Amino acid sequence: METTYFKLEPLLRQHKKTPLALAQVSGLSKTTVYNLVNNKAKAVELQTLDKLMAGLEQLLGRPVRFDEILEKRPSSKQERLTRLLKDAKPFCWKDVQRDLPPLTLEEKAENEAFMRLLEEARKTDLELSQVRDRRLLELFEPQKPRKKGAVPR
Numbered sequence: 001m002e003t004t005y006f007k008l009e010p011l012l013r014q015h016k017k018t019p020l021a022l023a024q025v026s027g028l029s030k031t032t033v034y035n036l037v038n039n040k041a042k043a044v045e046l047q048t049l050d051k052l053m054a055g056l057e058q059l060l061g062r063p064v065r066f067d068e069i070l071e072k073r074p075s076s077k078q079e080r081l082t083r084l085l086k087d088a089k090p091f092c093w094k095d096v097q098r099d100l101p102p103l104t105l106e107e108k109a110e111n112e113a114f115m116r117l118l119e120e121a122r123k124t125d126l127e128l129s130q131v132r133d134r135r136l137l138e139l140f141e142p143q144k145p146r147k148k149g150a151v152p153r
Helices: 008-014 019-026 030-037 046-060 077-084 093-099 105-141
Strands: 004-005 070-074
Touching: 008 019, 008 030, 019 030, 019 046, 030 046
Parallel strands: none
Antiparallel strands: 004 070
């Protein structure tokens, strides 16, 4: 889904005008104009849009079209990502391997050494996590309930 945004900031900058000047000639409040320029407004009334367009025309000295101040953009990162990946093809490791040059003997040895080191690290991590889990269980294991009237020592 796309959302409509104002392009007022670059338009004003291009003509060396300020949001304050636009607020003064349009009759809109400074807050309203700054919210529109910075795309912080959630909604705009038609009367506000009319005043904005009249103010821009007076400030720039020429007629202003809606497409000069409005644009549609993807509304979220997810939607931009979806558009970017729209025509992407699925990744297949076998296809990539086919296109890669074969490993040299030195690269194969380095790869095997790395895989051994990785496996050792996984085993060590598993052993340490089991010890840690056992200690945590001992620490937080529910204690046996005491008999009524028993005095702790």
